[in-house]
Amino acid sequence: MATGVQRAVRPVSVRGLSRHFGDRAVLTDLDLEIRPGEFVALLGASGCGKSTLLRILADLDNDVSGEVTVARRRAVGFQAPRLLPWKKVWRNVVLGLPGRPDRARAVAALTEVGLAHRTDVWPKVLSGGEAQRAALARALVRDPDLLLLDEPFSALDALTRITARGLVDELWQRHRCAVLLVTHDVEEALVLADRVLVMDGGRIAHDAPVPFPRPRDVTDPDFQHLRADLLGRLGVHRTQERA
Secondary structure (H helix, E strand, O other): OOOOEEEEOOOEEEEEEEEEEOOEEEEEEEEEEEOOOOEEEEEEOOOOOHHHHHHHHOOOOOOOEEEEEEEOOEEEEOOOOOOOOOOOHHHHHOOOOOOOOOHHHHHHHHHHOOOHHHOOOOHHHOOHHHHHHHHHHHHHOOOOOEEEEEOOOOOOOHHHHHHHHHHHHHHHHHHOOEEEEEOOOHHHHHHHOOEEEEEEOOEEEEEEEOOOOOOOOOOOHHHHHHHHHHHHHOOOOHHHHHO
8 A cells, every 4th residue: 555755854764665657666665765964866777766766755756655754845856947937037946935925035045056146037048057056046945854856967068067066066065955866977976975876676776885075086096996886787887888
């Protein structure tokens, strides 16, 4: 019987989670714990259930079995910014918050992501990177205990992606909410996360602590060794990577 998502102060506690779509099992008896303030990255092949897990934790999918406990205050950042084109940027940031739209609160969040100068513009004039920063401000304005990020940088060009990645790292260190980042980028996971998980067969197949001090040096041999190990677990080997 599906238990749905319960609320608790602990950011994430999952026991025996399963999710089926018809006869197809996407998640099978999955266990997961995320501690307060911990940054966790989730890797896995396309279709392995990463985004399904994130949607369940976001309370967007309740047709599950198992025990799922999630922090009450949480926010989600998706692949697309999902800004409403008929609302100014600041109104998008506070969209859905209780009470009257709080402009000052929106401006404070936009300032944190470097977008104070875009407060009163329409979303259509934003660049891709600016739109993602606005979406990040919309998540942060909720002061979440848990931030769920579903490949938020995947549509950005390489340089903008590096900048956005640095911003997320800076904001996480300032706010210290727990983060679950779904990504296909192993280097990105290792640069940002305290712990990297690999999904396979609908379960967490591997759990790798990232012991390197911040900021991470991607040229460090130990960093490269862990990167190669994770790529191998994802079925990517050095000869394929160079191809």
